[in-house]
Amino acid sequence: DAGVIQSPRHEVTEMGQEVTLRCKPISGHNSLFWYRQTMMRGLELLIYFNNNVPIDDSGMPEDRFSAKMPNASFSTLKIQPSEPRDSAVYFCASKGSYNSPLHFGNGTRLTVT
Amino acid sequence: DQQVKQNSPSLSVQEGRISILNCDYTNSMFDYFLWYKKYPAEGPTFLISISSIKDKNEDGRFTVFLNKSAKHLSLHIVPSQPGDSAVYFCAAPRGGYQKVTFGIGTKLQVIP
Numbered sequence: 001d002a003g004v005i006q007s008p009r010h011e012v013t014e015m016g017q018e019v020t021l022r023c024k025p026i027s028g029h030n031s032l033f034w035y036r037q038t039m040m041r042g043l044e045l046l047i048y049f050n051n052n053v054p055i056d057d058s059g060m061p062e063d064r065f066s067a068k069m070p071n072a073s074f075s076t077l078k079i080q081p082s083e084p085r086d087s088a089v090y091f092c093a094s095k096g097s098y099n100s101p102l103h104f105g106n107g108t109r110l111t112v113t
Numbered sequence: 114d115q116q117v118k119q120n121s122p123s124l125s126v127q128e129g130r131i132s133i134l135n136c137d138y139t140n141s142m143f144d145y146f147l148w149y150k151k152y153p154a155e156g157p158t159f160l161i162s163i164s165s166i167k168d169k170n171e172d173g174r175f176t177v178f179l180n181k182s183a184k185h186l187s188l189h190i191v192p193s194q195p196g197d198s199a200v201y202f203c204a205a206p207r208g209g210y211q212k213v214t215f216g217i218g219t220k221l222q223v224i225p
Contacts, residue, residue: 004156033213042217043157043202056212091156095211101147102204102213104156 002026006092006105014113018080021108024073025094033102034067034077035091043091049075082112116140117205119216127224132190134219136203139184143205148177148188151200151218160201161188193223 005024013019025032033048047057049069057067064083069075079086089109093102118137126132138146145164149157163170163177163186170177176189190197200218207214 031211035215043215045212045214048212093156098211099145099206101159101162102149102157104158106154106156 004092004094004103004105006090006108008108009106010109010111012111012113013082015083016081017112018078019082019086019110019112021077021090021092021110023075023077023092023105025075025092026096026103027073029094029096029103030072031095032069032075033093033095034075035093035104037089037091037107046077079110082110084112086110087112116143117203117214117216119203119219121219122217123220123222125222125224126193128195129192132188132193132197132221132223134188134190134201134203134221136186136188136216137184138186138205140205140207141181141184143207145206146177146179146186147204147206147213148175149202149204149215150197151202157202190221193221195223195225197221198223 007022031050034046035043037043046059047067052069067077089107091104091107093104095102116139147162148160150160151157161172161175161177163179168179179186200220202215202218204215
């Protein structure tokens with residue numbers, strides 16, 4: 001089991017550019033979560049999916065953020081256009097059965113200059 | 114709306130002593146709680162959990178205590194080791210899809 005895989009590990013981009021973060025959940029897990037970690041707010045839940053369907057996107061900060069899960073093995077988080085305040089570490093996590101813990105990827109560190 | 118709160122951003126403990134990390138919550142509907150540990154440049158990893166029907170759960174050096182009347186839980190690490198130095202998050206899922214809310218984290222430093 002390779003765990004949750006995120007790419008890229010690091011992304012540096014200029015303000016105004018489009019950024020796409022990618023995630024491959026653990027096979028068989030039916031829930032997927034996108035989190036953002038900042039010093040001030042800790043781990044914030046942005047959006048989560050169940051069986052590829054977005055359930056709650058109330059944590060997405062602005063319309064510039066969007067997420068998709070076209071199939072059970074792939075999800076993307078897109079920021080367009082990016083801004084310096086989007087700089088953070090973005091984590092993807094998946095979980096299987098009810099009451100099972102989240103399994104996190106190693107995150108994507110995004111820097112917007 | 115921070116439903117899970119960790120009020121101590123950092124903690125330093127001598128190796129071999131007890132580390133106590135605290136967490137408060139506001140939503141009485143949470144039915145279980147988890148602690149995660151996070152090393153730099155890695156994602157959080159699950160450490161230990163506790164159901165709301167229990168007041169204690171132990172796993173080796175790690176014990177979590179739950180006080181429902183006070184809406185408070187704590188993680189005890191005994192004895193603390195330098196490898197325990199990390200950021201610790203408490204978390205609670207709720208709802209049918211188990212939306213997981215995390216505290217802001219406590220950075221533990223165990224001094225050799």
